Amino acid sequence: MFNPVDFPEPTLVSVNGVELEVFEAGRRNSGEPIVLCHGWPEHAFSWRHQMRALAAAGHHVIVPNQRGYGNSSRPAEVTDYDIEHLSGDLIALLDHYGYQDATFVGHDWGAFVVWGLTLLHPSRVNKVINLSVPYFERGEKPWTEVMEATLGGDFYFVHFNRQPGVADAVFEDNTFRFLRNMYRKNVPFAEPQPGMALINLARAETPLGEPLMSDSELAVFVSAFESSGFTASINWYRNLDRNWRLLADVDPIIRQPALMIYGDRDVVQRSENLADFVPLVEVVSLDCGHWIQQEKPEETNQLILTWLERQGAAHGH
Template sequence: MFNPTDFPKPTLISVNGVELEVFEAGRENAGKPIVLCHGWPEHAYSWRHQMDALAAAGYHVIVPNQRGYGNSSRPTEVTDYDIEHLSGDLIALLDHYGYEDATFVGHDWGAFVVWGLTLLHPNRVNKVVNLSLPYQERGEKPWIEFMEEILGGDFYFVHFNRQPGVADAVFEDNTYRFLRNLYRKNEPLRAPEPGMALINLARAETPLGEPVMSESELAVYVSAFETSGFTGSINWYRNLDRNWRLLAQANPIIQQPTLMIYGDRDMVAKSENLTKFVPNVEVVNLDCGHWIQEEKPQETNQTILRWLEQKDAT
């Protein structure tokens, strides 16, 4: 088990009009940056198992709490969390360290940001590693509108947009319970319940399956969200249709060498046409659920390091 006290101490760095709480490993490897981008409702701490392994392999590992998370800034305007702002933070972080480009790694929402960053600023990204969330094709309709038609108003993406503040308050009233019930693996299949699934989860007395992390690890997340609340992080969802519009002019093809890691038991759907948009992709499936780098830390590290070694050798 990972000891939370082993995690590096953060630095607050001013970038792009906000302050980001940034954790680092391998500073002695200046010149070979790799930036790890967490998802929702996560924290830089979700990469605790990867940082030392990547530093040992010669990388300068840069792990921000993105805006809305941890002790990073939490702007009040919803539009301050769109893909231009989120990718702009990462570009400004590269500028801060004096890097032309970097390898970017994303999980869940972090993967969405890395995909968007690569479309908007292709010359700043040399390689892409994404976990769980594949490239999202920009269809005819804005994403939330499309989801509402297909999945209904209780689907959490739609609910966050159509009923702002409702879920945020429930999660804040049940922070420990929500995060404890969410960070599970090997959960039994169950029939969908009526209502909004994540609100139900936040109120459920008993968690299902097995915990992904120890109580002391979970406490890091709970403490962070008790401080920050959930609204800043949920505001990422409230920009999906805006992001759909902001990405309209971008070339939709990602040319960078890309590694896509799926969890075979993840609820997030795999892409059926990934190579259409990401022609230089290698796909790896691991036997786990959604929290890939925490459920299978060794396998995740081996997969990423093997792939990076191959790409660096060519």
């Protein structure tokens, strides 16, 4: 059982016009840097099971609370959470530590950021490992429009964009219940109910499935969101179409070696044509839901470490 007191103390690092709360394991400049990027509604703490294992394998492990989360800055402008700012924070973090490039690992929104970061700053990323969220092909129409047309106005991405502030307020009124109901495993399949699913989840009396983590672990997330609120993190969603525009002129191909880890029971859709955009990708899946690295920590660590070792061997390190 993981004890939250085992988690490293953070440092506040000034980068790119904000302060990021950063947790580290392993020694600086002693091994390959690896940056772990959390998703929504998460926290650097979601990587607690990976940090020690990666540090033991010789990595300098850098785990920021990205802007909008934990004790990191929460700028007021919605556009301060676009892919340019989010990836700029991570590049500035590499500069802060004096690294030319690093391996980036992302889960959920963190994966979306890592894909975008790799397109915008290819020379700063040497390998990509993403969990749950595959590369989003940039089609003819902005992503929110496509989602609205195919999934409807109650789909949470669309709702966050079309009804700003509505969901944020419900989550803030029900922070504990929302996060307790969200972080579950072995959730039985249920027919979708009318309304906005996450608002329904935040108000549900009884959670489905089994808890993903202990009460003391859950408390870390709950106290972080009780102090930060949800608006800053939801602002990431409110830049989806802006990101679609910002990525218009970049080469859409990811040329770095990449590992894509899916959860077999994750509700996030897999990519049909991942290798077209990420030719050097290796795809694996674990028997779990969405919270891959927390639900299957040992297996996730094993996959990542074995893959990294193979990459190193292939390049003669």
